[in-house]
Amino acid sequence: MNIILRLAWRNLWRQPRRTWLTVGAMVFSNALLVFMISIQFSTYELMIDNTLQAFTGHIQVQAPGYKDDLKMRQVVPDVIELASSLRRELGTETIAARAAAFALASSEERSYGLQIYGVETQFESFVSTIPGLVRDGRYLKDQDAAEIVIGKVLARNLRVSLGDEVTLLGSGRDGSFAAAIATVVGIFDSGVPDIDRSIAEVPLGFFDDVFYMEGAGHQIVITAPDLISVDPLKMQTEALVPASLAVHDWDALQPSLKQAIQADLGSAFFMYGVLVILVAFSVLNTQLMSVLERTHEFGITMSLGIAPGRLGRLVFLETAMMGLLGLVLGALIGGVVTVWFGYTGFSYPGMEEMAVNFNLPSRFYPQASILTLFLGPTIVFVGGMFAAIYPALRLHWLHPVEAMRAAP
Amino acid sequence: MKRFFVGAITLLVCLTAGADTGIRDAKDIVRDAINHWRGTSSQGEMTMTIHRPDWERSMSMETWTQGEKRSLIRVTAPPKDRGNGTLMDDNNMWSFSPKINRVIKVPSSMMGQSWMGSDFSNKDISRADDIVDQYDHTLLSESQVDDHIAYEIQSIPHEEAAVVWGKEVLVVRNDNVLIEHRFYDQDNELVKTLRTLEIGEMGGRTVALHQRMEKVDTSDEWTEIIVDSVEFDVELSDNVFTLSNLRNPRD
């Protein structure tokens, strides 16, 4: 084995320029793949996180059917107690109860229909970024205060500012007339016009009072520390809540998100596929040439008794060595570039407008991980090995006598 | 001889004239039914009960009406709803709640919402008299019910009427009490029915004392209105139907 290894290695360096060019193709592709995949995955994670953490959370406990029908009657009973016990059992604070209603908000001059959410003032900031996006004034504090926090666009449309009163009109849980006045204590700016125009938050206690909820709510929102822990967390939650309630994960709550990512992945894989194929061709070219030009040599070797199978292995070994070299160097370079951009940030013209649409910052900082470092290069490596099959086969089919007739 | 003929002809003319004024067309029947219910003015008390599969709620209310366009309804019980009021004038509707101490004009986007959580919509309550002029009425049948004649009238909304129904059918007694009001969609399927369960004398008139509004699809959900007391043709000053009265009851 040792001899074959050494032979393979030396064969590579008989034609240094050719070997370097082939390895160069691999390094180039690998570095590119590492960089691109890091950016892609960082983008996806960011997209998911930002969208979900803005408001939806990773998991929600709801009444069955609420997700699609959004009827006031479809409640989670005793929502505050349930949220609190979930916090205890799951050992995390990132859980908050909410109630929701469609209502008319009026100021002196205008009225608008919007979604009002009653929130747990202490815990809402753990499941949503909105509390942190309050630019003017402050977020809600007292669970029973007649206060309201609205988005910047809504404040502008209603022509209200801090300290002004907003009248809320809607239907309570039992269909009765619900009306209240709340004072604007905070105005948030999420940068997403839809959110800034149509969401308003009031303390859950106040909401319960106004809409006659009798302790019930509509959602318990749970955020997980990362995407991987969502599934186990969901199973634990299902075990802890009454069977009459439904537990949804973010895929069910925001199906468009996962699909958008899938669509993007699809097109990306096509592109990466092309790169891998081109590199494979490079390898094919090189190895084929290298085999053909050594025909005479191989002929002699075989007539001396070495089995063609072992010679075939030689080709694979050579390819593997190049592949490994390309993998390591490519991953290294790609990794360095990624980390560097991870520090200085990455942006391209036109990205800002796109970013707003997907809840992304206009400049982001890609992160390298084991997956992103080695996914691309590994596939290239495998592609190269596949490319070596044909040259290896040709070797296999070689007739010693004919081979020796070839030019040395 | 001649004098006999003249007399006979005069009598005949009078009789037929009298007979003519006794026959009403479908539209008149409907108009009379609506007017009967509203009169020139009225003041009364009623109880509304809303029934759902998992709960039931009752509210007591005072009502005032004047002409066909104006009405005021104020809730007197239970305590949590006391003081809530609705004022209607022509097509406009205002709502008042003592909790927020504010009068709100109900905007178009809320007109489809249910009134006070019942099976009547804001639009149902405020537009009850539209039916007379915005529809074409046809008498479908006459039948005998107890000692009264019941007219069954089909009312089809005009092309541009702001009405979603394909047609409505009213069953009205000859003393102008509305017995039944059926609402059909545009495929002729019955969607909801207002039925009079009890008729009696009150305030000098025969009125529907107990009515129920029910959707065909959901039998365990309905709203009932029971008239506790009513007086007709009372003296009501215009001040009753103002926003300030809505807000601050004088009585």
Added chain:
Amino acid sequence: MRALAVVSMLAWRNLWRNHRRTIVMVSAITIAVWAMIFMTALMRGMVNDMIRDGIRALPGHVQVHHPDFRDDPSINNLIPMSDAALTAAFSRSDLDGWSSRVKVPAIISSERESRGVTLIGVDPELEQSIEGIGSNVAEGRNLEDVNDGGVIIGRKLAEKLDTELGKRVVLMSQDPDNEIADRGYRVVGLFEANLELQEEIFVFAGKATLQKMLGIENQVTEVAVLAADYRDVSDETEQVRALMNGDVEVLPWQELNNYLGSMLKVMDGFVLVWMIVVFLALSFGLVNTLVMAVFERVREIGLMLALGMRPASILGQIIVESILLLIIGLILGNTLAWASVVPLQDGIDISAVAQGMEMFGASSILYPELTLDDIVLANVVVLVLGFFASLSPAWRASRYEPIEAITKV
């Protein structure tokens, strides 16, 4: 001239001396070219569709509003100029298409359901000229004129409302005095749009009928204008600005929808980057091939140099070899790309991720679009970069010392 002919002939023959290597290289080039053009066609098709859909939804390339309208799209923000004045001004101009419309939020009700929608009063003839959404009536008929008493709604909306063609619906909105304004309308047509959301939100009625219902005779909330080429609408924007009196906002579509506006730029950049990346991956193989070709023929080259061929001719030979390789690959690649795009003209159905595509603003059927610009770009990139890639090996070949070369083992 003669020299060129000789060089070319030699180059061609040289290619086929090692036909296996040449075939491998040509295949690689073909695949690279195919990938460049095909991918670009797909992306272009998607982006162009997105932009066209977006513009159709606005609609128009340029729009005019009251300055507060975009924040507060209510009836209180009417365009100061009267409809009659607008008609006079715009019909005198030479704009491709324009339409003045009344756009207000409204509630539409059927017997069983109600929904919030955007109600738009239009003149159907003018509306056709701006190719707005409502002009694609799939069932029933379009509005006949501004006094038409019917409405056109989206197919999806009809489903949600549980209503159908021929039935009446009630539209309710508010007039400038805050009073309820409503009316029954018959559904005379159902339209289809690429994005489901558009089918649920837009409802079209006759302009005069709506103006009467809302009590705003002779006034509108919006003017939409169609330009000749969506890529550059600055001229038309200026033209429209000149036609308007009073306090109004005139904006091109790129500003009305920032996301769409940036798409074009991003796409152009992306296409170029993609092509360069693919070529770079290819270039390693290309250079490799040429280096090998030269290496194998060292003695031969040495002989030719010794016999008096000028180094420039050797340089030329290698370069021509490379160019020939590229040209064959280009021809095959272009053909393959064209052959793979044509059968897909009916669109690639990716409805499995339809909701995700809606998030991008794209429909769930992809139509590849081959543009001359993109094809030319791909070919130019390959030829030009290929030329530069082949310079190094060609240069080295021409620099050989004849004696050393001949005696190389």
